[in-house]
Amino acid sequence: MVSIKTVAVLGGTGNLGPAIVHELLSAGFSVTGVTREASTNSTPKFPDTVPVKSVDYASFDALKAAFENQDAVVSVVGAPGVPAQKTAIDAAIAAGVKRFIPSEFGINTRQVRGTSIGKILAGKIAIVDYLEEKVKEGAALTWTGLSTGLFFDWGLDRTGLGVVNLKDKTATIIDSGNEKWQASTLAQVGKAVVGILNHPDETANKYLSTASFSLSQNELVALVEELTGSKLPVTHVKSADLQKEGEEKLAAGDFRAFVDFLRVHNGADGAGNGLTEEQTANALIGLPYEGLKAAVESWLKRAGAL
Numbered sequence: 001m002v003s004i005k006t007v008a009v010l011g012g013t014g015n016l017g018p019a020i021v022h023e024l025l026s027a028g029f030s031v032t033g034v035t036r037e038a039s040t041n042s043t044p045k046f047p048d049t050v051p052v053k054s055v056d057y058a059s060f061d062a063l064k065a066a067f068e069n070q071d072a073v074v075s076v077v078g079a080p081g082v083p084a085q086k087t088a089i090d091a092a093i094a095a096g097v098k099r100f101i102p103s104e105f106g107i108n109t110r111q112v113r114g115t116s117i118g119k120i121l122a123g124k125i126a127i128v129d130y131l132e133e134k135v136k137e138g139a140a141l142t143w144t145g146l147s148t149g150l151f152f153d154w155g156l157d158r159t160g161l162g163v164v165n166l167k168d169k170t171a172t173i174i175d176s177g178n179e180k181w182q183a184s185t186l187a188q189v190g191k192a193v194v195g196i197l198n199h200p201d202e203t204a205n206k207y208l209s210t211a212s213f214s215l216s217q218n219e220l221v222a223l224v225e226e227l228t229g230s231k232l233p234v235t236h237v238k239s240a241d242l243q244k245e246g247e248e249k250l251a252a253g254d255f256r257a258f259v260d261f262l263r264v265h266n267g268a269d270g271a272g273n274g275l276t277e278e279q280t281a282n283a284l285i286g287l288p289y290e291g292l293k294a295a296v297e298s299w300l301k302r303a304g305a306l
């Protein structure tokens, strides 16, 4: 039985990384931070208790040295860092790392190959392909890909997930608004990584989907209305129009098309990207669903709307 105790975290200094580092430390893992030598990132950093190695990501040798004595590598690099994971995987294999978790943490990229959104996510798809290839070639390294759906609290704080505009007290609904989509709080993503590393045998060489819950746009709006006690006027948009806008942007090389495609992926009638708890891998890694109402309530409190 494989046991994982030491974990190197790459790119743990961005939007998601600190939540993963926090949960790993809380669960008793020994964490080492890996940061780019070229990093200009000033905040937030790894916690003071975490040793940090500054590494040239183009250097196989430097990455290999950083991964010595690490049981697992968790990559949380942002989009520009996705291709650099290839060298990191080679270095992890050479250093004897047992598990590599690539920077996925969004929609299930195994299901969108060749689609418009899949074209934008081609780098992530290629990295999981590369991990599969290495295992087929006989590498001792194992991997786990993790789809978490939208970052619920992070997305609400930034944009109301494109559904609720707290400032104007309005809502925007795609199609009927009844389609469910997969979502995870940042803390739940961190706990999912912990769950994977605590269940190394069950999660080896698998692409898993976990969530905090799945919800529809209408459910989100109804909860905001219930909790704030005020009705939100709704503007309706058609997923077909959003898709067309995205296609036009993509054809012009504008990768902001991703947001249009993502809204369609989640909210379009018939998209089919919501997951019941049973359809997720939550039970496999001992991760219960969270309460949707409590998550919406804490957002409204953070935003000063309650």
Ligand SMILES: NC(=O)c1ccc[n+]([C@@H]2O[C@H](COP(=O)([O-])OP(=O)(O)OC[C@H]3O[C@@H](n4cnc5c(N)ncnc54)[C@H](OP(=O)(O)O)[C@@H]3O)[C@@H](O)[C@H]2O)c1
Pocket (backbone or CB within 6 Å): 010, 011, 012, 013, 014, 015, 016, 017, 034, 035, 036, 039, 040, 041, 057, 076, 077, 078, 079, 080, 081, 082, 084, 103, 104, 105, 106, 107, 148, 149, 150, 151, 152, 155
């Ligand atoms: N599901 C969702 O709603 C959602 C939302 C946002 C992000 N995500 C996903 O979550 C993962 C992490 O995203 P994030 O927003 O946390 O990322 P981020 O904040 O943009 O970047 C994370 C870290 O990546 C490192 N990095 C930046 N540029 C790099 C490069 N060129 N090469 C190597 N490393 C680089 C930096 O760390 P150092 O400076 O320390 O090297 C940075 O702090 C990604 O897979 C992203 O797609 C999902």
